[in-house]
Every structure is written in C-alpha cells, then in structure tokens.
Amino acid sequence: MTWQLPIGAQLTQVGATFRVWAPVAQQVAVVLFPHAGMDQTAAVAHALTRTEDGYWQAEVPHVQAGARYAYSVDGGDPRPDPASRFQPDGVHAPSAVVDPQAFRWSDGEWRGRPLDDLIIYELHVGTATEEGTFDALIPQLPYFAELGITALEIMPIHDFPGRRNWGYDGVNLYAPANSYGGPEGFKRLVDAAHALGLAIILDVVYNHFGPDGNYLSVFSPNYFTDLHHTPWGDAINLDGEGATAVRDYLINNALYWAHEYHIDGLRMDATHALIDESPVHILQQLTETVRASLPPNRHFVITAEDERNDARLGLTPAQGGYGIDAIWADDFHHEARIALTGEQTGYYADYAGTTTDLARTIRDGWFYQGQRSTVNDHLRGTDPQPLRLPQFVYCIQNHDQVGNRPLGDRLNHVVDPAAYRALSALLLLVPQTPLLFQGQEWAASTPFLYFTDHNPELGKLVTEGRRKEFEGFWRETHMEVPDPQAEATFAQSKLQWNERHEGNHAATLALYHALIRLRRIHPALLNRERDGLRVAVVPAADNADANAGSNAATGIVIHRQDSTSDDQVMIVVNLAATFDRNVHQLLFEEQGAQETARGDSSAAEPQLQLLLDTNAPEYGGDAPAQLTGSGANDARLRLAAPGVVVLQRPR
Known part of the structure; x- marks a missing residue:
C-alpha cells in the first residue's frame, strides 16, 4: 500500500x-x-x-x-x-517543502522486530553523543548491535524551541528537530540501523504541545478543549466539536513516521492524559489504522506510558481493548529501587519495596491491581493476568526516573556496585520486555539532568519552577538544583563514551554483554509465557536453621523453563548482605516429591551448573558466589554481597 x-x-x-x-x-x-x-x-x-x-x-x-x-x-x-x-x-x-521520495532507502527486505525479540535502549539524540545529531549516532550503531540491543527507543524529536530540550516541549509533530539534523539525518539513521538489525521506536507526544511555538489555535480553536484537563492545561480535543480532524491529525502523524521514515514502532507518552469519551478510543483507532496500512508481515510495535495499570490497553479490540503491544510498568522500577534505597518520597510512598512485593510484581506483571493508592487516594490498576509477560516494559532507569531527580543522578550513583549488578541481572533475566537507558550498561558517571533552551522570559519561569519544585531538597542539602536553561546543564548530561573501556565501567559492560547473550540464546529464557515462570520468596533462613520469628523474605528465586524441552534455569536474587541456602530445596520445593526423587536417583553426579554470577571478578565483583556440594541434597549456595546467580542442570 x-x-x-x-x-x-x-x-x-x-x-x-x-x-x-x-x-x-x-x-x-x-x-x-x-x-x-x-x-x-x-x-x-x-x-x-x-x-x-x-x-x-x-x-x-x-x-x-x-x-x-x-x-x-x-x-x-x-x-x-x-x-x-x-x-x-x-x-x-x-x-x-520536503520531497519525501528523495531519500534512497536500502532497507527493502527489513520487516522490523516482533515484541518478544525486543531489548530496548532508550536514548536522547542531543546527549547520546558529543555532537548531538542523528548522523553522529550512526557510527555507534555497531556497538548497540554487538551488545545485543534489538531496538533503539529515541526520545521525542518533534521540533522544539531552541537548540536543546528533552523533546516533550515539541510543537511541530511532523518535523524532526533541526538541531539534530532534520528529516534527511533521521532517515539516514533509521536506514543504517536497519542494516544492522536494529529497530527504531520513536517516542511521540500526543497529549500536549510545548508552551512556545505552538500555533495550532491560530488555525482552529478546536485542537484543544476545556471539557477535560491535563497537567499541561486544556486537553487535546479527542471527543468534542471538530475532534475528527484532530484525531486524524494525530493518526496521520503515526502513519507518517511508519511510512515516510520506516520506523518500527511508537512509544506514546502519558496515554492516560489522552482523555477520550468517544465510542472508539483514539488509541484503538490509531493502532488499528496503522496496522491496516502496513503489510501483514511487517512488525510495528506500539507501546504506551500509562500510569493506570489498565490491562484494557494491551487487549485486542476483539477482547474489548485498544490493541497496544506493551505498556510501561513502572511498579517494577519502584519496588526494585525502594528495595535497595528505602526511598519513600513522592509516589514511592505507595510502595514498600519488600521482596514479597517485588516477587509478586514480577510474577503478575505489575503490583497495583485495584488497591488504593495512598498518594493519589484512588483505586489503581486492574488484573494483569490477561496480558502476556512481554507486554510489560520493565526498567531500572529511564529518562524520567533519572532526569526528574534534582541532580539527575543515576541508580549506580546511589547504590553500591554489587546491588546495581544484581538489579541489572534481574531486569534482563525476567520474561518482561527490558528497557535500558543510555549509558546504563556501563554504569555511566554522567547525570541526565533536566534542560531547556526557551526564550529568556519563559526560561526564567522554567528555572524558578524547577527550583521551587525541589526547594525541600535545597533545605535538606543546601545544594542548588542545576539551572535547566544553562548550557552547562545540557553539557553535563552528555555521555562520555570513552569511560566504558575503563575499570568498573568496563566490568559492568561485560556483565551486560553476558546477560543479554544469555537472555537471547538460552531456551528457558526464550520462553516468555506465564507457564514458563515461577517466582518465590526466600525465607530469612532455611527451616532447619531458622530462629523463632526469623521469617522475613530476603531474596527471590525465579524458575524459568522452556515449554518444549527440559531446559530450565534457577535465578537466585539476593538483595541482602548475605545469602546461604540449600539450593535444591529452593529449586524443587514447588515440584513435589517426584522431582526430589529424581534428584536423589542421580545424587552421585553433579546436578547443577553455575551459568552466571554477578559478583564474579570479571564483572567487578570481589565476593563471588560459592556453590558447594552440588549433589541432589547437599548443594548449597553462599553469597557475601547482593547479587544474582543463574543455575541450571547439565544437559
């Protein structure tokens, strides 16, 4: 077509x-x-x-x-x-005026990547390289492919005022930012990515427009409506007078990126703010229209950032849903971060960060399934069971979770290296779709700060607003939040690619290589379905050693199994200082006497292999795991630091 x-x-x-x-x-x-x-x-x-x-x-x-x-x-x-x-x-x-036929594509055989193949890498064009352009990213593409990344998720490129911006102040939905290289530059990047097997997912913002340079109301008062309100003011008009043309404007934008730029998917920003009471929701209309325009064998993955934990987004229209492929599931990030840091400010107050809650989140997909949010004082979430596990996008860092902190500090800036390696492994070894944020794989030293380049009048208001938002942080630390308008704030956020070859950065990168390779080749980890996953918490001590009252969960055991063979792995996650457990008890306690007997019948032979240890010296660890007595009944795993160990039976 x-x-x-x-x-x-x-x-x-x-x-x-x-x-x-x-x-x-x-x-x-x-x-x-x-x-x-x-x-x-x-x-x-x-x-x-x-x-x-x-x-x-x-x-x-x-x-x-x-x-x-x-x-x-x-x-x-x-x-x-x-x-x-x-x-x-x-x-x-x-x-x-642009000639959309002028570019000579070389990706005629490219069909995209299916959801289950995705290992997503979120990046910001302006800070991912020193030059901050589409063309400057092209020489880095072989690095991503070698790492095992399968999709680059590019933060919004809708043109924005000034030369630097996160992209969420965009005002020209159809115009790739001039400061990044414009239309031709973006097409060169997409074409080069496809040549290396990398999909391109574009972050698009359909819920609001930036405060400077938005001239839509000059053309029609019906682009916005005061019938609904969002954090940015009047909502985009999706269900009022003139809404048909507004909906067409947004849907044509999605079609435009798919067809004129050959991109492979969309990440839609804050879809909970697309307020639509029409008989057919804009999300359903968009997904159906885009897919109908593409060949049947063309993979086009649409994901949504949505705070509601609403399974309806991911159900097909035939099931009464909107047909979104995957949903950002921030519950995992929040539970995991709190488990290590104990933070309870802002929306973190809705989470306890216990291993029990984290295990439940991994098993189900998200934590909030209809419970009351104490932060927002309303019921939140629906039953996630109708969704497949790859439909949940997990992360331990993203642009929001780093950049919306006062100093733009990354997770590796606030937890020790062993704990960081443990969460990195957990992210990449669960069946959900993983998302990495730029530089995460080498524990980048650079922050990712909030930056803008507005006109002086608006810029002053932005700076004042940012500092007012974090005035409590200043009172506590006497550290001033960096000025979003300062060019130095933007410069500090640029990745330092050379550091990935040095010391702990190189060791962390080696771990990510190993984790991604294991995720992509092990049969048990390739099974993303619910029937191939079991998750259990680890008691504070084995029953034989437990003291009265010592029954708090301190770790998680994740059992992954291939659906067509006996291939299986056990992933032991320790977020505490130490871990000392009988491994076979953990592995087989849910499988009953038959599995235990099978282990006993071959007790003389080694029963377990250690596939990966995040505290191994090659990954920067100084307290590697100890697996002793690998027979059926006496195998014991000891860890002296937070970490993740992957075990399997020999084939």
Missing part, C-alpha cells in the same frame, strides 16, 4: 499542493518566502480554496523542495504549517 500524507505541502508535477485545516477561517493563504525568516517584503501569497470539513487547499506552480512557506489565516501573520515536515530556521520561522 502506498500511503501519502493528506495534509501539509506535497510536491506535484507542476509545483506543490498545500492543505491545512482551519474550519472557522474566512480566508487562508499560503505565503511563499524567497529567503529564510518571516520578512514579507518579497513574499508572495496564494489564496487557498475551502474544501470539505473545514480544510483549505490549492496547488501552486513552480514550487520546489526547500521552498519556504507559511499560512496566513484571515489576514493574520504567517504561521508555520501544523504538518510541517521541516523547520530549518526554528519553530517560529517558515516551514520548508
């Missing part, structure tokens, strides 16, 4: 057609500029004709790729195209 963007500027044999939605306008003109900027001295205006449903359109001869244009509504100042493909001179300047 050949798809064409139905709005914006489209080149034709004689020039270009321009089409824009302005339903209440009395007149609309496209203004062509001979030079960059909004100087109208030599500009030429061409009147558009009103067509169906409030759209205005005209074909203008002699227009070529690169031509600058903007729209004047009812004689007002020319404004950029809401569907601009490129803003070469900034978000307030004219748009540029």
